[in-house]
Amino acid sequence: MKILIVGSGGREHAIAAAVAKSPKADKIYCAPGNAGIAGLAECVDIAVDEFEKIASFAKEKGVDLVIVGPDDPLAAGLVDVLEEAGLRAFGPRKNAAILEGSKAFSKDLMKKYGIPTAAYETFSDADAAAAYLEQADFPIVLKADGLALGKGVLICRTKEEALAGVKSIMLDKQFGAAGNRMVIEEYMTGREVSVLSFVDGRTIRIMTSAQDHKRACDGDQGLNTGGMGTFSPSPFYTQEVDAFCRKYIYQPTVDAMAKEGRPFCGVIFFGLMLTEKGPRVLEYNARFGDPEAQVVLPRMKNDIIDVMEACIDGRLDEVELQFEDNAAVCVVLASEGYPVKYEKGYVICGLDRFTDADGYYCFHAGTGFDAEGRVVTSGGRVLGITATGADLKTARAKAYEAAGWVDFANKYMRTDIGKAIDEA
Ligand code: AMP
Numbered sequence: 001m002k003i004l005i006v007g008s009g010g011r012e013h014a015i016a017a018a019v020a021k022s023p024k025a026d027k028i029y030c031a032p033g034n035a036g037i038a039g040l041a042e043c044v045d046i047a048v049d050e051f052e053k054i055a056s057f058a059k060e061k062g063v064d065l066v067i068v069g070p071d072d073p074l075a076a077g078l079v080d081v082l083e084e085a086g087l088r089a090f091g092p093r094k095n096a097a098i099l100e101g102s103k104a105f106s107k108d109l110m111k112k113y114g115i116p117t118a119a120y121e122t123f124s125d126a127d128a129a130a131a132y133l134e135q136a137d138f139p140i141v142l143k144a145d146g147l148a149l150g151k152g153v154l155i156c157r158t159k160e161e162a163l164a165g166v167k168s169i170m171l172d173k174q175f176g177a178a179g180n181r182m183v184i185e186e187y188m189t190g191r192e193v194s195v196l197s198f199v200d201g202r203t204i205r206i207m208t209s210a211q212d213h214k215r216a217c218d219g220d221q222g223l224n225t226g227g228m229g230t231f232s233p234s235p236f237y238t239q240e241v242d243a244f245c246r247k248y249i250y251q252p253t254v255d256a257m258a259k260e261g262r263p264f265c266g267v268i269f270f271g272l273m274l275t276e277k278g279p280r281v282l283e284y285n286a287r288f289g290d291p292e293a294q295v296v297l298p299r300m301k302n303d304i305i306d307v308m309e310a311c312i313d314g315r316l317d318e319v320e321l322q323f324e325d326n327a328a329v330c331v332v333l334a335s336e337g338y339p340v341k342y343e344k345g346y347v348i349c350g351l352d353r354f355t356d357a358d359g360y361y362c363f364h365a366g367t368g369f370d371a372e373g374r375v376v377t378s379g380g381r382v383l384g385i386t387a388t389g390a391d392l393k394t395a396r397a398k399a400y401e402a403a404g405w406v407d408f409a410n411k412y413m414r415t416d417i418g419k420a421i422d423e424a
Pocket residue numbers: 118141143150153155185186187188189192214271282283
């Protein structure tokens with residue numbers, strides 16, 4: 001089979017590595033890819049928002065399956081364009097990707113179908129939002145409705161902070177059009193867990209749990225980022241939590257989307273908070289997490305192409321997912337200054353160490369080639385160093401060992417990825 005992967009981050013490298021393991025994959029393309037993906041796939045210089053170009057490239061090459069990685073093209077309807085061109089695509093159509101693309105949509109869906117989540121109100125008017133804050137409890141959470149690179153959420157300790165937040169989201173448009181509407185919701189406390197699943201419109205199969213570290217600095221300080229590291233499984237995701245979520249969250253979400261005439265085919269990523277009152281949905285994503293994919297996919301035993309084809313063909317009920325009885329930790333190596341301002345173009349050394357290192361993975365996120373063909377940094381998140389081990393502590397020690405194999409001028413990482421597992 002010929003496979004085209006759309007995207008250029010660590011998630012897409014992890015997807016490419018899983019696809020490359022399949023005996024069915026004869027040829028892999030990636031648009032646009034990165035320096036690491038180039039070791040597994042032929043990278044083509046087409047951006048993720050060039051839908052017509054992606055479709056005509058796939059037609060011309062006789063691609064059998066297109067896998068769409070990132071949220072933006074999914075929300076903007078890339079899968080619909082591919083299907084109209086007669087291609088097979090893995091990922092939700094536009095009318096289902098709205099599960100991630102609009103927080104107001106997802107909150108209304110949860111309310112309508114009784115799926116546990118934080119209490120909330122939706123606003124499309126800044127004055128009404130400000131008036132609501134007069135009688136609210138604090139802290140409180142403000143969310144821009146649309147996609148904002150995972151940064152459209154403000155946690156406000158006081159009324160003054162919240163009023164300033166409403167202004168920056170709805171009037172100053174800090175997150176652009178994503179702030180035309182906003183959700184104001186109850187502040188919850190508890191541990192966060194990410195759960196990834198495959199869905200075929202009717203059936204849902206849970207992969208495994210993971211935990212992300214969203215803040216830039218140790219001790220969960222600093223700004224929110226796309227994710228600075230992950231581990232899988234989460235020791236806090238107990239059988240009891242799993243049973244609750246299966247009954248009240250996972251299947252009910254899939255059924256709700258089907259009832260709304262928006263059958264979801266692809267990956268649903270459930271962002272959960274384990275509160276004192278039980279698990280609650282923080283958010284849905286309509287794709288693999290990044291860097292959750294970098295710890296979940298290396299543990300998956302199934303042929304990823306088989307699973308994706310079963311989703312597209314609506315026969316996921318025939319598939320049982322199997323995971324290694326091990327653990328994985330991913331430490332993100334970033335450019336110092338990420339997520340605000342950072343330099344790039346620095347040569348990366350030490351990548352060869354990963355070639356034959358069993359249980360160690362170096363997923364490229366922001367990398368490219370310079371004029372001399374050397375691998376250089378090209379983004380905020382540069383590499384995701386993943387290691388697997390018999391348990392989380394072993395995997396963490398190995399991931400940090402391997403994080404030391406690689407070097408570049410402004411290398412930055414958190415030193416406490418997976419620290420929470422010591423409390424489990
Ligand atoms: P989201 O993009 O909705 O996942 O929000 C980003 C982050 O904000 C989450 O990972 C949480 O850490 C935090 N967050 C979102 N909603 C809430 C909430 N209702 N209460 C407390 N923290 C929240």
